[in-house]
Amino acid sequence: MTAVLAAALLVFTAGCSSDGGTPAGDRSGATAKPAPTGSASGGAASPSAPPAKGSAKVVSTLTENLKSPWGVAALADGDLLVGSRDEGTVTRVDVETGKQTEIGSVPGVSPEGEGGLLGLAVSPTFASDHQVYAYFTTASDNRIARMLYDERKPPGQQLGAPDTVLRDIPKGSIHNGGRIAFGPDKMLYAGTGETGETGLAQDKKSLGGKILRMTPDGQPVHGNPDADSVVYSWGHRNVQGLAWDSEKRLWASEFGQNTWDELNLIEPGKNYGWPEVEGKGGGSGFVQPVAVWKTSEASPSGIAYAEGSIWMAGLRGERLWRIPLAGTKASADPQSFLEEEHGRLRTVLAVGGSELWLVTSETDNRGTPAAGDDKILQLDVT
DSSP states (O other): OBBOOOOOOOBBBBGGBOOOOOOSSSSOOOOOOOOOOOTTTTSOOOSSSOOOSSEEEEEEEEEEOOSEEEEEEBBTOOOOEEETTTTTTEEEEEETTOOOEEEOOOTTOOOOOOOSSSEEEOTTTTHHOOOOEEEEEEESSSSEEEEEBBBBOOTTSOOOOOEEEEEEEOOSSOOOOOOOOTTTTTTTTEEEEEEOGGGGGGTSSSSEEEEEOOOOTSSSTTTSTTTTOEEEEEOSSSEEEEEEOOOOOOEEEOEEEEEEEEEEOOOOOOOOOOOOSSSOOTTSSSSSSSSEEEEEOOOOEEEEEEEEEEEEEEEEEEEEEEEEEEEESSOOOOESSTTTTTOOOOEEOOOOOTEEEEOOOSSSSSSSOOOTTOOOOEEOOO
């Protein structure tokens, strides 16, 4: 690889039923054509405000028969790294042929409940350091580590030993968060969950129920709310989607409990309300979400930015949501696509222009797998 374009990436709903649901419809497809690569901000900006109504069309199926895919990151040539939550392996997917090659595994992964190998990201200086980052659950905590990706070694042995950059993120059988992404500032961001212990979200000393911002070495960044802390925002229940728009604003998806899932515009040092408030409302000290959904219609995991809109993958909702933006607000009501056509949707990744990769999530013990599950679908969106 000669460069890197980090993935813009990006669970728990009614009565703490994280991402239940059943698939419907024919979920088959053909091999995709190669797609262009994207940027850390999730794709190019639209030249004008997006229309109120957009479109999302499945162009092809890039690959199938993935096992519990969760984190996805793009390499410079467009090929994808896909992590298996339950198996702890990382697979490279060729975007020209759909061929899967296991490059290695992450030792120490403990795939209990909603834990396991979660988010993946590629170093913004991959051309020189060849580092791949992973957020994963161990027997004692959630942590973030980086690993040398040495393509000269045989398949299955190309990932080096993990070098932990951040540890002691609270773990639980639920609400582990897990999305990581490098932002336009080349800093590493992570969405975490409160592990079912709601008080952690309002505890600034805890790493649970937060969005974290750190250097590639896992250190606090100048400009963070507290100089000696990686905590960037708090009052979150379970953040599994992170993406930046064309103006470098950070957006995050968040699982609600019984009533409302959220899309939030993230600002440093702000309190997003959980567990005092779910959805819109609450006191003046809490940031209001930009958009909300019934938990039965969303259960949002990954998000991406493309064509002037945030695109949000829904697990229990089994659909892809489009939220057109006008600056810091939604410019029209959210619009859904692909409802119950491909089952539960876990991760969406912008790869430039109008193209997205969309990853299904039927083989993680919560879905009902059909032939070929899980898959990566190539989408064209407007």
